[in-house]
Amino acid sequence: MSNREVVILSVGGVRFVTRASTLQQFPESRLARMLNDDDQEFKLVNGEFFVDRDGTLFTYIMDFLRTLQVSLPTGFSDYQRLQREAEFYGLYPLADLLSQEHLLKPRLEILEVRFSLQEMQAFFRIFGSCSTTVETLSEQIAVFAGQQSGQSWNSPFPSQKPLVPLPLERPSHHDLVFQCGTDYSAGDQFVARYVSIKPDNRKLINGTNVLGLLLDTLLKDGFRLISTRTVSSEEKVECYSFERMRRPPGLTVRVSQTPGSSGAAQAKRSQAQKGK
Numbered sequence: 001m002s003n004r005e006v007v008i009l010s011v012g013g014v015r016f017v018t019r020a021s022t023l024q025q026f027p028e029s030r031l032a033r034m035l036n037d038d039d040q041e042f043k044l045v046n047g048e049f050f051v052d053r054d055g056t057l058f059t060y061i062m063d064f065l066r067t068l069q070v071s072l073p074t075g076f077s078d079y080q081r082l083q084r085e086a087e088f089y090g091l092y093p094l095a096d097l098l099s100q101e102h103l104l105k106p107r108l109e110i111l112e113v114r115f116s117l118q119e120m121q122a123f124f125r126i127f128g129s130c131s132t133t134v135e136t137l138s139e140q141i142a143v144f145a146g147q148q149s150g151q152s153w154n155s156p157f158p159s160q161k162p163l164v165p166l167p168l169e170r171p172s173h174h175d176l177v178f179q180c181g182t183d184y185s186a187g188d189q190f191v192a193r194y195v196s197i198k199p200d201n202r203k204l205i206n207g208t209n210v211l212g213l214l215l216d217t218l219l220k221d222g223f224r225l226i227s228t229r230t231v232s233s234e235e236k237v238e239c240y241s242f243e244r245m246r247r248p249p250g251l252t253v254r255v256s257q258t259p260g261s262s263g264a265a266q267a268k269r270s271q272a273q274k275g276k
Contacts, residue, residue, distance in 0.1 A: 007035070008048040014055025015048075022065050029090035031065075057085045061094070070097050074106050074245060109133065109246040111223060115211050116237045121181035121193075122207020124214070130246060131173035138168050140198040140217070143178050147191055163194060163203070180210050218242055 007023060009016045023031040034042040034049060043050045060082055064070060083098040111133065114125040128134040144163035169177035180195045182205070194203035195210045197217055204210045219225065223242035231237040 010048050010050045011053050011058040012055035014058065016058065016062055018062060025065050025068070026091055026093070031089055053088065054085060057082050061085060061089060061091065064091070064094050070094065106245040109244050111218065111242045113214060113240040114231065114237060115240070116235060117207050118236065121179055121183060122210060123179045124177065124210070126176040128174055134174055134176050138170065138176050141168060141178060142196045143168060143180070144194045144196070144203060145191060166193070180205055180207055215240060
């Protein structure tokens with residue numbers, strides 16, 4: 001029976017089709033022993049293995065066996081039941097991961113955008129509780145600088161001179177600072193700063209337009225605007241606060257494939273502590 005390539009299981013009336021090698025990821029598990037007829041809990045009926053357990057939760061068991069990763073829906077709450085199912089099947093590495101429920105639950109992420117308009121310049125500061133999100137935004141936002149003469153300032157088109165990309169300021173892993181607009185340079189020359197936010201390809205110089213595009217980008221990325229307030233009326237500083245539920249990085253296991261291995265697995269984060 002262990003040489004069978006395709007295996008059909010009926011778990012609580014829910015049918016699953018998989019490869020034998022998938023069920024043998026952990027040789028000491030009951031699913032692996034099942035293929036050798038070593039477990040009376042599994043009945044072979046008309047070529048299908050039947051087991052009287054929860055078929056819905058077994059979906060997550062199969063996903064784990066196929067990917068060696070725990071990835072649960074945002075609203076999932078049956079951690080203890082799924083852990084009990086993992087223990088029933090002898091998948092103790094999975095049961096150990098599920099015992100770390102605090103690492104699997106979605107986390108509330110907070111992001112603030114501070115916007116200040118001073119004469120013909122606009123200043124932006126983004127602070128996020130998750131550094132990964134701030135890093136992603138820093139890759140989306142680009143600032144370009146160029147010089148224009150006062151005579152051409154009324155032109156609706158940017159200067160024909162090549163624009164030079166400017167680095168964004170990163171006071172910390174959780175902060176991002178940039179600005180747009182114009183400032184006097186020398187004589188009748190203006191220094192103009194344009195902002196582009198991917199996937200939009202426009203280069204915007206008006207601070208209000210940049211703010212609108214930034215807020216729209218965050219809303220499309222799953223954030224929800226929870227408050228707008230004026231931080232300083234004298235300096236015209238406005239603060240926009242956002243939040244979203246962020247799914248944590250998946251938890252994975254490494255399976256030892258060395259000769260004589262008993263199927264022991266080591267749990268680890270699939271990503272480093274980046275973003276905390």
